[in-house]
Amino acid sequence: MSVSAPRRIVIFGITGQVGQELVDRLDESDWNVVELVGVASADSAGTTFSFGGHDLDVTAEAPPLAGADLVFLCTRQVEALEIVRDCLKAEVACLDLTGAVSAQDAVPLAYSPADVTATAPLLSIPSPTALAWDAVLRAVAGDGAVVRATGTVLASAAARGRAGVVALSEESIALFNQSESPDPGPAGQGVAFDVLPGADLGRARAELGRSLGEGVALSVAGAEVPTFVGEAASVLIEVEASTDLASVAARLEAHPLIDVVADGPGSRGLVAVEDGEPSPVGPTMRDAAGESGVQVGRLEAEAALGEGTAFRLWLSMDPLRVVADHALAIADARLTAS
Numbered sequence: 001m002s003v004s005a006p007r008r009i010v011i012f013g014i015t016g017q018v019g020q021e022l023v024d025r026l027d028e029s030d031w032n033v034v035e036l037v038g039v040a041s042a043d044s045a046g047t048t049f050s051f052g053g054h055d056l057d058v059t060a061e062a063p064p065l066a067g068a069d070l071v072f073l074c075t076r077q078v079e080a081l082e083i084v085r086d087c088l089k090a091e092v093a094c095l096d097l098t099g100a101v102s103a104q105d106a107v108p109l110a111y112s113p114a115d116v117t118a119t120a121p122l123l124s125i126p127s128p129t130a131l132a133w134d135a136v137l138r139a140v141a142g143d144g145a146v147v148r149a150t151g152t153v154l155a156s157a158a159a160r161g162r163a164g165v166v167a168l169s170e171e172s173i174a175l176f177n178q179s180e181s182p183d184p185g186p187a188g189q190g191v192a193f194d195v196l197p198g199a200d201l202g203r204a205r206a207e208l209g210r211s212l213g214e215g216v217a218l219s220v221a222g223a224e225v226p227t228f229v230g231e232a233a234s235v236l237i238e239v240e241a242s243t244d245l246a247s248v249a250a251r252l253e254a255h256p257l258i259d260v261v262a263d264g265p266g267s268r269g270l271v272a273v274e275d276g277e278p279s280p281v282g283p284t285m286r287d288a289a290g291e292s293g294v295q296v297g298r299l300e301a302e303a304a305l306g307e308g309t310a311f312r313l314w315l316s317m318d319p320l321r322v323v324a325d326h327a328l329a330i331a332d333a334r335l336t337a338s
């Protein structure tokens with residue numbers, strides 16, 4: 001059966017960042033959505049969301065699931081397990097984007113449409129961090145194995161949900177106006193004009209462990225930076241079999257999720273302020289905003305760690321866009337297979 005067949009879709013977390021991005025991508029797709037139910041918390045009762053040129057009501061109570069073809073789960077993890085149980089009871093296929101079940105071996109972790117089976121009642125969508133790192137590591141290693149990957153993720157305020165973005169905005173405005181600081185947001189402390197050491201990467205580490213296996217030594221650190229959107233990382237990858245920089249670049253370029261950005265002006269078309277001055281470098285976090293691929297640049301060999309076996313790169317992405325595009329591709333495979 002193809003996805004052009006009429007589809008009844010339910011999205012939990014429709015008013016959140018991931019839910020909104022998913023609706024926008026669904027709206028742009030060629031899916032024949034005959035019913036879209038958008039669910040959020042009681043706080044969103046009486047609000048609407050836009051789809052197919054119409055304003056649709058947000059549902060604040062758990063809707064009946066029987067008869068739906070697919071449920072997308074985009075709430076916080078804390079709400080997710082009960083909804084998963086309801087989907088299983090109603091025998092409706094569920095795609096979980098929250099990571100609530102991504103550590104359970106019985107639940108397929110869908111890195112690729114090839115991981116999807118026709119009968120899977122529940123599929124877990126990897127976090128954007130795991131999707132991006134998995135793609136980059138595999139492309140750098142080629143046919144060989146990754147030995148070790150070490151890096152630092154820079155996460156924006158959006159990693160803490162819409163409330164994180166609102167907190168950064170309100171704090172920034174208060175600082176500019178020299179007015180009293182608002183109460184801290186979900187970070188539990190001020191975030192504006194500051195960098196917080198540490199970021200919640202437990203989910204990404206576990207999901208990468210599942211995809212790469214125990215043979216790969218993985219060390220992922222993080223920091224929260226005061227940008228509104230995006231995620232970036234500096235990554236050092238060590239591989240078993242010696243390879244050269246040109247081959248690594250070619251494999252990165254050939255990967256469907258990766259856009260290699262040459263040194264020089266970023267995608268926003270920045271130019272040097274004065275002739276003879278160095279060009280701005282990318283890919284920056286803003287360069288990647290709204291882009292569907294993972295932007296990779298600053299690729300270099302790290303000879304100090306081994307000739308042809310260690311490479312450093314920088315990646316930048318729009319995690320909301322990356323995860324929404326991926327979830328739709330997996331949903332497409334799941335519905336087509338059934």
Ligand SMILES: NC(=O)c1ccc[n+]([C@@H]2O[C@H](COP(=O)([O-])OP(=O)(O)OC[C@H]3O[C@@H](n4cnc5c(N)ncnc54)[C@H](OP(=O)(O)O)[C@@H]3O)[C@@H](O)[C@H]2O)c1
Nearest residue numbers: 013014015016017018040041044074075076077098161162
């Ligand atoms: N942010 C990212 O970059 C990112 C990327 C990939 C995956 N994720 C994961 O995706 C999930 C959503 O992230 P987000 O950034 O979109 O968070 P968010 O902006 O805080 O959105 C949370 C959504 O959940 C809804 N919700 C809360 N309680 C609910 C309930 N009982 N029933 C139904 N809906 C309920 C909220 O509704 P109200 O508006 O009514 O509160 C809102 O729509 C999280 O699990 C996150 O870990 C996030």
